[in-house]
Amino acid sequence: MGFREKYAELGERYERIDGPLERFFDPLRRKASRFVAGRVLEIGVGTGFMLPYYPEDIELHTIDAVPEMLEVAKKKAKELGLNASFYVMDAERLEFPDESFDTVLSTFVFCTVPNPENAMKEIHRVLKPGGRAIFLEHTKSDCRLLNWLFLKPLDVLLGFLLEDNTLRETHLLARNYFEIEHEESHYRGIVRLLVGRKV
Structure with missing residues (x-):
C-alpha cells in the first residue's frame, strides 16, 4: 500500500493525529504565509492546515494527490x-x-513525495522567473545523535504508517534549484523554513 492509499484511509482522522503537533507548527505556518504573493500554488494542501493563514489578496490554487484529503x-x-x-x-x-x-x-x-527531485523540478518549472518557492519541511537534523535517537526510530514508524521519510535533506535539494533568500532551522534542524527565488 502506497502513501496515497494510507492517507486516503485516514481522511478526516488525519487532523486528529497530526493536530497535537500544530501548536509547534502554527507559528511557522504563519511565518511562511507572510512570504506568499500574487498567484499562489500550494503543493500537498492535505486537509488544509495552511488555509487559515493566507492573505486575502492572493489567487490561491492548491493540489493534493489524495482526493479524500482534498x-x-x-x-x-x-x-x-x-x-x-x-x-x-x-x-x-x-x-x-x-x-x-x-x-x-x-x-x-x-517527506512523502516518492521522488523529491522530480517534484522540485516541477516547482521550478511552474514558477515565474523571480518567483518565490517556500518550503516548510521535516528534514534531517544537524545533530547526528538526534538523528539516531529520535528521527531514525520515527522514520521507521512513519514509514510504515504513512510512507513518510523524516530524514530527507530537502533544504539541500532546494539549493540546487533556487537562490535561497531566507532560511530558518527549528528544533535542531528537524524542521526548516526556506524561501528561495527562481533566477
Missing part, C-alpha cells in the same frame, strides 16, 4: 470564506503551464 480542505476553505481552487494532482507531474505562478508553497510534503 475534500476535507475544500470544506475548510468554504467555512473560512476562502476563494481557492482545488485539483487532484501529483507533485511530480504538475498539470500547469510553465511559469504559471508567482509563489509555490510546500509544507511538510517532501
Whole structure:
C-alpha cells in the first residue's frame, strides 16, 4: 500500500493525529504565509492546515494527490470564506503551464513525495522567473545523535504508517534549484523554513 492509499484511509482522522503537533507548527505556518504573493500554488494542501493563514489578496490554487484529503480542505476553505481552487494532482507531474505562478508553497510534503527531485523540478518549472518557492519541511537534523535517537526510530514508524521519510535533506535539494533568500532551522534542524527565488 502506497502513501496515497494510507492517507486516503485516514481522511478526516488525519487532523486528529497530526493536530497535537500544530501548536509547534502554527507559528511557522504563519511565518511562511507572510512570504506568499500574487498567484499562489500550494503543493500537498492535505486537509488544509495552511488555509487559515493566507492573505486575502492572493489567487490561491492548491493540489493534493489524495482526493479524500482534498475534500476535507475544500470544506475548510468554504467555512473560512476562502476563494481557492482545488485539483487532484501529483507533485511530480504538475498539470500547469510553465511559469504559471508567482509563489509555490510546500509544507511538510517532501517527506512523502516518492521522488523529491522530480517534484522540485516541477516547482521550478511552474514558477515565474523571480518567483518565490517556500518550503516548510521535516528534514534531517544537524545533530547526528538526534538523528539516531529520535528521527531514525520515527522514520521507521512513519514509514510504515504513512510512507513518510523524516530524514530527507530537502533544504539541500532546494539549493540546487533556487537562490535561497531566507532560511530558518527549528528544533535542531528537524524542521526548516526556506524561501528561495527562481533566477
